[in-house]
Amino acid sequence: MTTLTQTEQSSTTEDLQQEEHADHRMFGLATFLVADGMTFAGFFAAYLTYKAVNPLLPDAIYELELPLPTLNTILLLVSSATFHRAGKALNNNEAKLCQRWLLITASLGIAFLASQMVEYFTLPFGLTDNVYASTFYALTGFHGLHVTLGTIMILIVWWQSRSPNGRVTSKNTFPLEAAELYWHFVDGIWVILFIILYLL
Amino acid sequence: MTISIPPDKKESIEGLQPKGWFRYFSFSLDHKVIGLQYLVCGFIFYLIGGALASAIRIELTSPISDFMARDIYNQILTLHGTIMIFLWIVPVVNGAFGNYLIPFYVGARDMAFPRLNAIAFWLIPPAGLLLISSYFINGAAQSGWTAYPPLSITSPAAGQLIWILSVLLLGGSSIFGGINFIATILKLRRPGLKLMQLPMYCWAMLGTSILVVLSTPVLAGTLILLSFDIIAHTGFFNPALGGNAVIYQHLFWFYSHPAVYIMVLPAFGLVSEILPVHSRKPLFGYTTMVYSIMAIVLLGFVVWAHHMFTSGTPPWMRLFFTIATSFIAVPTGIKFFNWVATLWGGRISLNSAVLFSCGFIVNFVLGGITGVALAQVPFDIHVHDTYFVVAHFHYIVYGGSVFVIFSSIYHWYPKFTGRMLNESLGKFHFALTFIGFNLCFAPQHWLGLNGMPRRVAEYDPQFTFINQISSIGALIMALSTLPFLWNVFHSAFKGTIAGDNPWLALTPEWLTSSPPPVENWEGPAPLVTKPYGYGKSTASINKATTSSKEVEGS
Numbered sequence: 092m093t094t095l096t097q098t099e100q101s102s103t104t105e106d107l108q109q110e111e112h113a114d115h116r117m118f119g120l121a122t123f124l125v126a127d128g129m130t131f132a133g134f135f136a137a138y139l140t141y142k143a144v145n146p147l148l149p150d151a152i153y154e155l156e157l158p159l160p161t162l163n164t165i166l167l168l169v170s171s172a173t174f175h176r177a178g179k180a181l182n183n184n185e186a187k188l189c190q191r192w193l194l195i196t197a198s199l200g201i202a203f204l205a206s207q208m209v210e211y212f213t214l215p216f217g218l219t220d221n222v223y224a225s226t227f228y229a230l231t232g233f234h235g236l237h238v239t240l241g242t243i244m245i246l247i248v249w250w251q252s253r254s255p256n257g258r259v260t261s262k263n264t265f266p267l268e269a270a271e272l273y274w275h276f277v278d279g280i281w282v283i284l285f286i287i288l289y290l291l
Numbered sequence: 292m293t294i295s296i297p298p299d300k301k302e303s304i305e306g307l308q309p310k311g312w313f314r315y316f317s318f319s320l321d322h323k324v325i326g327l328q329y330l331v332c333g334f335i336f337y338l339i340g341g342a343l344a345s346a347i348r349i350e351l352t353s354p355i356s357d358f359m360a361r362d363i364y365n366q367i368l369t370l371h372g373t374i375m376i377f378l379w380i381v382p383v384v385n386g387a388f389g390n391y392l393i394p395f396y397v398g399a400r401d402m403a404f405p406r407l408n409a410i411a412f413w414l415i416p417p418a419g420l421l422l423i424s425s426y427f428i429n430g431a432a433q434s435g436w437t438a439y440p441p442l443s444i445t446s447p448a449a450g451q452l453i454w455i456l457s458v459l460l461l462g463g464s465s466i467f468g469g470i471n472f473i474a475t476i477l478k479l480r481r482p483g484l485k486l487m488q489l490p491m492y493c494w495a496m497l498g499t500s501i502l503v504v505l506s507t508p509v510l511a512g513t514l515i516l517l518s519f520d521i522i523a524h525t526g527f528f529n530p531a532l533g534g535n536a537v538i539y540q541h542l543f544w545f546y547s548h549p550a551v552y553i554m555v556l557p558a559f560g561l562v563s564e565i566l567p568v569h570s571r572k573p574l575f576g577y578t579t580m581v582y583s584i585m586a587i588v589l590l591g592f593v594v595w596a597h598h599m600f601t602s603g604t605p606p607w608m609r610l611f612f613t614i615a616t617s618f619i620a621v622p623t624g625i626k627f628f629n630w631v632a633t634l635w636g637g638r639i640s641l642n643s644a645v646l647f648s649c650g651f652i653v654n655f656v657l658g659g660i661t662g663v664a665l666a667q668v669p670f671d672i673h674v675h676d677t678y679f680v681v682a683h684f685h686y687i688v689y690g691g692s693v694f695v696i697f698s699s700i701y702h703w704y705p706k707f708t709g710r711m712l713n714e715s716l717g718k719f720h721f722a723l724t725f726i727g728f729n730l731c732f733a734p735q736h737w738l739g740l741n742g743m744p745r746r747v748a749e750y751d752p753q754f755t756f757i758n759q760i761s762s763i764g765a766l767i768m769a770l771s772t773l774p775f776l777w778n779v780f781h782s783a784f785k786g787t788i789a790g791d792n793p794w795l796a797l798t799p800e801w802l803t804s805s806p807p808p809v810e811n812w813e814g815p816a817p818l819v820t821k822p823y824g825y826g827k828s829t830a831s832i833n834k835a836t837t838s839s840k841e842v843e844g845s
Contacts, residue, residue, distance in 0.1 A: 115403050115478045122470045126504045133509035135526070137516070140538050218525060222533045225525040229516060265334055 098206040120269050124276045127237075131280050134233065135287055138226045142291075145222055145246055159210045160289050163203050167238075168276045170199035174245070174271050184261040186252060193249040193267075196274070200242035207235055227288060237277045303678040311614035318413065319406035321809055325345035325412050326391030327707060330700075332412075336419055337693075340374035340768060343367050343475045348731070348765035352757050356748040364748035365433035366426060366450070371438030373454065376554070377461045378419045380692045384557035385503070386412065386468055388699055389496050391707075393472060394566075395800035395807075396490045398481030398816040403474035418460035425453035435746060437543060440517065440528035442537045448521050450644040455514045455521075462507045462514075465553075469503030472496050481816050487581070490798050490822040491574060494581050495560025498588040502549040502556075505592070510546035511538060535711045537602050543596035556584060556687055558695035559626055562648050565702045568796040570637025573823040583622030590619045600668050601675045609668045616666035623659055627652065638825075643717030647698030649723050654690025658683055659737065676746075679739025685732045697724070697775070704779070705793045709805040710786030721772030732762025741845055798822045 092121050177192035216224040252259035259266050300478040314324050315331070346367050350358040359367065390408065394401055402408045425431045432454035434443040443451050476489070476497045517539065519525045526532025567574045574580065596604055596612040604612075630652055639645060661683040665671050674680065697720070704712050734757045739745075743754050750758070792801040799819045803812045 113478065115474050118478055119404055119407070119470050119474050122473055122504060123466070126466050126470070129505050129506075130508040130512040133512040133545070134516075137513075137538055137542060140541070141535065144535065145535055206728045217533070222526050222535070225519070225527055225534075229519065229525075229527075233512075233515075256658060 097220065105268050114265070116265060117272065124273065128276070128280070131230075131283075132234070134226070134230050134282070136228060137181055141222055141226055149252050155289050156210075156213075157289060159206060159213075160285060163206050163210075164281065164285050166199050166203045166206065170196045170203070171275055171278045172197060173199065178264070178267055178271050181252070181261055181264055182258070186255065186260075189267075190249055190252055193245055193252065195251065197242055197245040200245065202282060203238055204235060204242070207231065207238075230284060231286060233278070234280060237280070241270070241274050241277050244273065269272055293416075301524045303842050318409050319547060320401070320409055322390045322394050322402045322405065322408060323807060323811075325408055326387050326389070327385035328412050329382050329390060332415060333379045333387060335376035337383075338772070339423065340371050340379055343371040345375070345765060345769050350748055352755075352762045353749070354750050354752045354755050354758075359748070361748050362430070362433060365435075365446075365746075368433045368746055369435050369454070370422065370426060373422060373432075373458070374419070375688070375701040376436060376550070377458060378415065378422075380554045380688060380696075381465060381550070382415055383497070383545075383696055383783050384554060384561070384608045384692055385465070385472075385499060386415075388492070388561060388703070389468070389472055389557065391624060391703070392492060393475055393481070393496055393799055395803075395811060396493050396798065396822075397476060397479050398484055398799060398818065399475065399479040399585050400810050400816075401477050402471050404471050407467050411464045411471065414460050414464035414467075416555040417528075418457045418464070421453055421460070422457040424459075425450045427455070429659070437547070438514075438517065440520065440539050440748055441530070443517060444520050444529055452518060452521060455518050459511055459514055462511045464506050465503050469500035469507070472500040473504065476500075481818065483818050484820070487578070487806065488822070490560075491563035491577070491580055491584075491637050494558035494584050495556045496583045499553050499556045501588055502553050502591060506546045506549040508541055513542040513546070533582070537599070540602055543598065544598045545592075546597065548595040549591045551687065552587055554692045556587065558651070558692045559584070561695050561699045562630060562651060563633075564798060565644050565648050565698055566633045568702070568794050568798075569642065569648075570634050570639045571825045572633055572637040574629070574827055575632035575635075575825070576625070579625050580629055583625045586622040587619060590622070591738075594619060594666075597666050597671070598673045613666055613668055617663060620659065620663050627656060627659070641672070642701070642714055643712070643721055644698045644701035646718065646721040647694050647701065650721065651691060651694040651698065654686050654694060654728070656689055658686030661686065674739050676744055677739035678735040678743045678745050681745045682732045682735035682739060685735075689732070690728060694724070694728075697721075700779075702794070703800075704782070705789030706800055706805050706807070708783050708786070709789055710782050710784075711789045711793060712782045712786060713778050716774045720771055720775045720778065723767055723774070727764050727767030727769075727771055729764070731768055734758075734761050734764075797824055 173192050173196045177189045177196060178206055180186075180189035211228075216227075218225055219230045248259055248267050251257045251266060292321055314321070315328060319325060319328075346359065347364070350364055352358075356364060369508065390402065391408065422431075429449040432438065432443070432450040433446045438451070476493050480486075480489075516525075516527045520527050520529055520534070524532075526534035528534050530536055563574055564581060594612055594616045595607055597616045600609055600612075618844055625769065630648075634649075661679070663672070665680065665683055674844050701712055701717055704710075738754055738757055738761075741754070743750050789805050791804050794801070797819065799822075800807070802817045802819070
């Protein structure tokens with residue numbers, strides 16, 4: 092009985108959407124993320140080409156420490172999971188729980204940035220030392236910029252979800268869903284970056 | 292279960308839209324207004340870029356740099372290239388006609404993201420002003436539209452950085468537009484309209500938008516790295532600091548070769564709309580046309596290094612890119628023969644729109660043949676960086692895209708304004724443009740084959756006579772703008788009233804009033820499943836365009 096009402100309701104909503112404008116914002120965002128991913132792809136291609144055709148002087152080669160970036164990877168992967176929980180909580184109309192998960196996700200993002208900062212300060216090379224160092228900072232910095240923007244987005248979503256009359260409710264999940272898709276994208280990029288920059 | 296229907300949206304939307312002439316200067320969300328904003332803004336930049344081109348041709352009438360200093364020549368040349376590509380052709384073939392026509396073609400009332408659409412347009416005027424202002428601040432960039440390092444790193448930094456900023460803004464605008472077109476074509480089609488029933492311009496724009504979304508971000512990233520090289524003295528592209536200038540070329544051409552298709556694929560689409568209407572025949576080979584567009588999109592991504600045959604490219608790469616580039620001639624040739632077959636045996640009305648389209652076909656074949664020649668390594672090495680390349684490129688983008696833009700203006704002006712353009716002036720405009728264009732650029736093939744390098748203010752005196760012929764051609768091209776401008780301004784007020792469908796066309800933008808109302812059709816959107824159903828009796832045409840099924844509240 093319940094399921095029947097639900098289907099009825101959803102089909103009517105669909106009709107309604109068609110009459111105004113169907114909501115294609117997630118599709119648009121996904122297309123934008125493809126474009127954004129291509130920027131990273133360009134950077135990765137440049138980095139790999141440098142590695143292949145521009146051998147550095149032996150004394151300019153540094154081994155990257157692995158523990159901190161591994162911790163960073165774990166932080167981001169966990170944050171993806173917590174964000175997912177936040178979305179689930181919102182869909183179940185549990186606003187308080189959703190806010191808690193959002194705050195945890197944002198803290199994980201901030202922890203990632205802090206840890207990245209620590210790594211920057213301890214690295215034995217600077218931005219202009221050699222082309223390898225420059226590409227390293229360009230890639231991690233560009234990704235860090237994405238994490239910063241994502242964290243700000245999460246905090247905005249959290250802020251908007253605090254009041255039941257706010258913009259983020261179980262009836263309007265788009266802001267949260269959009270931020271979540273973006274966050275997963277940024278995490279995915281990090282995994283690729285981690286493999287290419289640190290493991291290869 | 293009852294659901295309360297929200298109050299009539301139409302009223303609130305109309306309340307948001309400014310009325311009268313002022314809307315063309317406002318942040319309007321109407322796709323038709325945005326399309327015309329793109330068109331007029333682009334044309335103003337065309338006039339500026341054209342003035343710069345005239346300055347270049349005046350300088351080149353004599354073998355010494357007497358009209359302007361050498362570094363000024365470099366700045367003028369860079370501004371000319373950048374303005375014509377990023378502010379005129381790309382915004383107009385994509386933004387202007389795409390915004391105006393695509394919602395009609397898919398049976399929608401607006402683009403998928405109207406606000407993003409307006410943002411995409413309003414990035415363009417500031418970017419253009421920024422670019423032009425750099426000339427007056429500290430001298431514009433001098434490294435050409437390609438901005439190759441180390442030239443771009445060693446030339447004065449201020450102009451180059453403003454150039455980078457401007458191109459980044461324009462790239463952002465282009466990406467936003469591309470996202471919007473993909474979403475509109477794939478998601479906003481009215482119910483009952485299949486992909487393979489869409490007018491060809493939709494396919495061209497879909498392919499172009501895929502190219503835009505996948506390749507423009509790479510250029511953006513590259514330019515950011517280049518700006519690091521200039522500001523922070525990193526060494527990405529600076530061999531003196533261990534970098535690699537060839538990597539810049541690879542990344543740059545990964546965008547800029549597809550950029551050629553971004554400029555010319557929409558033009559293919561527009562021609563495919565114009566020719567069937569005026570020859571009263573269906574578009575020949577619709578399906579092959581669709582596949583050849585997609586083949587060009589696919590191949591467009593794997594041919595970039597044919598711009599770099601002299602950049603120390605290894606032999607295997609030369610071989611691969613020669614073969615891949617030659618392959619592009621196949622889908623392009625299919626399209627060419629399809630247009631000819633569309634015209635073949637048709638009842639052609641030889642008006643300005645058709646003349647410009649035919650001019651396009653002729654010029655494009657010539658540009659295409661030199662393109663295939665340039666793809667061959669031995670020949671390319673001989674003519675690389677000579678006027679042969681300049682001639683080839685202008686045959687593609689001027690003889691190709693710009694001819695189609697003019698053709699499209701003659702074709703859609705009645706829809707834009709409700710009035711017809713003057714035909715005699717239009718034919719005069721065509722004659723001047725066609726003669727001027729060929730007189731200007733055809734001799735440059737000869738100059739290039741004989742070794743005159745491009746992008747230099749001075750040249751060997753033996754080339755003087757041919758350069759003067761070319762400059763006379765440029766003068767005729769510049770003059771050809773005058774009858775056009777007069778025609779456009781005069782006809783906007785005094786032209787004969789066009790009526791809704793002066794060409795008796797079948798595509799959906801003609802099945803409404805001219806100019807169309809804000810919501811595109813007063814009633815429901817018509818379902819046009821055979822946009823090229825010409826050459827049959829009127830009754831069957833009416834059948835093909837029945838507006839049986841309503842979009843709203845079925």
